[in-house]
Amino acid sequence: MNLRQIETFAAVMRCGTASRAAETLGVTQPAVSRTLAELERSVGFALFARIRNRLVPTPEARLLYQDVEAAFQGIDTIRASAARIRDQGSGELRVASLSALGGSLVPRAIAAFRKAHPAVRVTLLVLSSREVRDLVASGQFDVGLAADEIDVTGVTHQAFLTRDALCAVPVGHPLADRAVVTSADLHGMPFVAYVPEDRSRQRLDSLLAAENVVPEIVVETIYASTLHALVAQGVGVGLISAAAAEGLDGSRVVLRPFAPAVPIRSLLILPSDRPKSEIVRDFIDALMAAR
Structure with a gap:
């Protein structure tokens, strides 16, 4: 028994005659009979019983046809599924992002992506960069955005976004009137910093040490949104990327250029053990456009 035989049998059952089945299949009537x-x-x-040149299905044929129809319905389901995957993707996209991009750039990319893929369900988690890396490396998430201090073992990575840090100061703070805040301005200043393992914090520490500038670090945090909220409360000043500040309430925070430049870099990471699906490729395109 093979698929050609089953298709011929089903065509005869549907059409009622060998000649009509042959037309449907695009073969000759003798081929159908054979x-x-x-x-x-x-x-x-x-x-089939051959009665007056007609093919009359036997009771056994009718029983068999029930299973053949069920099998063909399954094939139709598979075809529909394949078409849906081709046109809309696998139906689910899992994204993990560091805080600095998870409240602004990534939602903007998701909005653009959803216009092209309205049937795809998106999961977005905003986590620490280390947690983002672990979820992507384990294959639990499809795409990750993380700070450049992560261990890139086990993930495919590429540079995603580099922006010079801005100085965030509370409204009414003396530094809010400066056109540019300099490193010297931070000496003795209450300062909200990222944790020591943060790469941008390390760059700032090196710069300040070279200039003998010692700010008063009052709080350390891993999240840009937390740093921004602390500055808004007047706890201190801090450095933040423009991308991170974009999605936050700026009514109580003033952003000023900072010199010398302190770059804040992020990476786009993917699982290293599997190829990118079409929806992942499309989402990466949306991320690149959102930059």
């Missing part, structure tokens, strides 16, 4: 004879030998029982 294929039916082969199938009957294969299954071991008669499928």
Whole structure:
């Protein structure tokens, strides 16, 4: 028994005659008759009674046809699924992002992506860069955005975004009137810093040490949104990327250029053990456009 024989049998059952089935299949009527004879030998029982040049299905044929129809419905389901995956993707996209981009750039990319893929369900988690890396490396998430201090073992990575840090100061703070805040301005100043393992914090520490500038670090945090909220409360000043500040309430925070420049870099990371799906490729395009 093979698929050609099953398709011929189903065509005869649907069409009622061998000649119509032959037209449907694009073959000759003798070919249909030979294929039916082969199938009957294969299954071991008669499928049709030949009555007055007509093929009349036997009770056994009707029973068999029920299962054939069920099988063809399954094939139709598979075809529909394949078409849906081709046109809309796998139906789910899992994204993890560091805080600095998770409240602004990534939502903007998701909005653009959803216009092209309205049926794809997106999961977005905003986490520490280390947690983002672990979720992507384990294959639990499809795409990650993380700071450049992460261990890139086990992930495919590329540079995503580099922006010079801005100085965030509370409204009414003396530094709010400066056109540019300099490193010297931070000496003795209450300062909200990222944790020591943060790469941009390390760059700032090196710069300040070279200039003998010692700010008063009052709070350390891993999240840009937390740093911004602390500055808004007047706890101190801090450095933040423009991308991170974009999605936050700026009514109580003033952003000023900072010199010398302290770059804040992020990476786009993917699982290293599997190829990118079409929806992942499309989402990466949306991320690149959102930059």
